[in-house]
Amino acid sequence: MTDRLRPEAPDPQDFLALDATLSAEETDIRDAVRAFADRELRPHIADWFEAGTLPDPRGLAKAFGDLGVLGMHLQGHGCAGTNAVAYGIACRELEAVDSGLRSFVSVQGSLAMFAIHRFGSEEQKSTWLARMAAGEAIGCFGLTEPDSGSDPGSMRTRARRDGSDWVLDGTKMWITNGSVADVAVVWAATDEGVRGFVVPTDTPGFTANTVHRKLSLRASITSELVLEGVRLPADAVLPHSAGLGSPLSCLNEARFGIVWGAAGAARACYAAALDYATTREQFGGPIAGFQLTQRKLADMVLDVNQAGLTALRIGRLKDAGDCHRNHISLGKFGNVAAAQRVASSARSVHGANGITLEYPVMRHMVNLETVATYEGTEEIHALSIGQAVTGVSAFR
Template sequence: MSEKNRPEAPDPQDFLALDATLSAEEADIRDTVRAFADRELRPGVGDWFEEGTLPDPRGLARAFGKLGVLGMHLEGYGCAGAGAVSYGLACRELEAVDSGLRSFVSVQGSLAMFAIHRFGSEEQKNTWLPRMAAGEAIGCFGLTEPDSGSDPGSMRTRARRDGSDWVLDGTKMWITNGSVADVAVVWAATDEGVRGFVVPTDTPGFAANTVHRKLSLRASITSELVLEGVRLSGDAVLPGSSGLGSPLSCLNEARYGIVWGAVGAARACYTATLDYATTREQFGGPIAGFQLTQRKLADMVLDVNQAGLTAMRIGRLKEEGACHRNHISLGKFGNVAAAQRVARAARSLHGANGITLEYPVMRHMVNLETVATYEGTEEIHALSIGQAVTGVSAFR
């Protein structure tokens, strides 16, 4: 092979040249979200994490709305109708800054908006979706309860008929955006099975309490929802919702964003570590020259790029209408574990500096502890994959 035709050396930031497979539109979305994240989010996220807050969430929602990422994968009602890979790229770039910021967008678009879009009436869609897409209204998704996490079928929140109305009682826990939301999609057990309800948060009997003292996902608002005799008109129910499969299909949409988001977190840790290792000198040279450092970096490159391949393949399957929920389980199971390995190695290679907020690695590391748990724990996804390959369910 002549020197003229010899392939170029791999780009350390995109070793398998995955981004070269993007369409012009997808690349533009990647660049637009990345530039927004670098300009508006990255400078302040360390302080937000340290303070355990998300300042001006309504301003942030409007900024995300203007950017076009809220419900961007949905069609109509002010939504962009972007492809699955485009949405995944947006999640990747946001989580490269912080998991909490990607969660804000995921909960709004893939949980609250998706539920209304998939199961809502035309009146519900027209009332809420355009405002939510623009960031003028914030939504949350109430499924998890204090005693009902991986087993949502055991939920205690009840909705009962009272004439033509519905009355809801119960508690939801670990609800992102709950205490700043204008509308909550709440799932409750009824005599007809599990149903979804659109609950304006100014309804009497509805309260949201912010959860404090978190050690993970600190740049995010997490809440407890309390419903005491919340009376709703009959048209508050999501008419298309029926059974536990309805909220689980919403979770699947959110998990898809995590498949891509984990790649962003892993890439951020790897990139920070590569920069640190090539500039940090010990024993007369950069630590990047040590064999053990290079082995750790090689493992990180492998994990980042294999996770990226997984996300891209699942995204393309989704666009083809061929993505099964087990594909997404495999993506979340594998990509989050890969990101955790990268973050731990990054923390190690940064030495004592790795525990400070001057570098992003430990912030990502502790955030990924939450990412590994929400939208289905790694154990639940492992059992889903096991059932898919054996045909035998290990669930009770």
């Protein structure tokens, strides 16, 4: 009997060799998005974050469109039609740069475009989807309100019929891309229940106000939408939307991107900490040689790889048609918490340098505070998981 060859040592950047399980197409998408991120995004992201904005959102939208990541998991109308894992990989590579960049793509593709694709008429699809996939039109998604976050059923935005028209009044808050959008998918209560509306942002009565002085997700445009007597034709309603389940299904699509994105943020913080620890010298040697530093790195490796496994498994379930919304709740709940732990520990490895924008860890650390809150707070996802395993709802 011949001796078995000794396996190669694990790759510090992919300890469990998860990317070795990707298909050729998934690997190509990873490489393309990663190369784009390294070339076009990473060199500028610290400046964008410090400035608190995206200096050229339309140029960025066009670049994302050319890359093919806007609505990439949707079929037809100019969309790439990739599988869920490929979309997740794109989200991972973008959030490894910054959560705000993944949010841009996620809101465009998994909220605004998905809503039109799933619930829209053929005319609405033909009017908007190809342009949005190309980055020629920017979309936003108006569900959250100043007094209605985790409980969207309490929304105050109303749509009433006036002859054959609809008239919308209300306010939406924390809307990514709102003040640069060409179209808003707005959810409103009607006498028939919650319905979605396709609202061109140049419609009279529609105003978008940019939210300033943010301490998190600064490389992202966040807005308040104000609708005052916004009059829309009858065909502005998403004809297949019915009830609160419609916007919640859109949020579930976007949360899937967060499951992967958080894994990317965690990976970026770990990689920065590993690089810093092996090059920073104190007491006559690299700090990577200290036991306490190695324990921090070991904990990071565990969190990064478990987050990657979770994302990949949920992605495969989604592609097989077996992904329940509670699977995605589990993924967001676990992966965001893991990324927060990694970011915090990576910041400590960097010492005082970790609080500067010369290194990515503090930027990721504060961004993840927002990621933990939006599209379902960690508390809401914990209760969703609790309900799934006990059969008892603790929401009311």
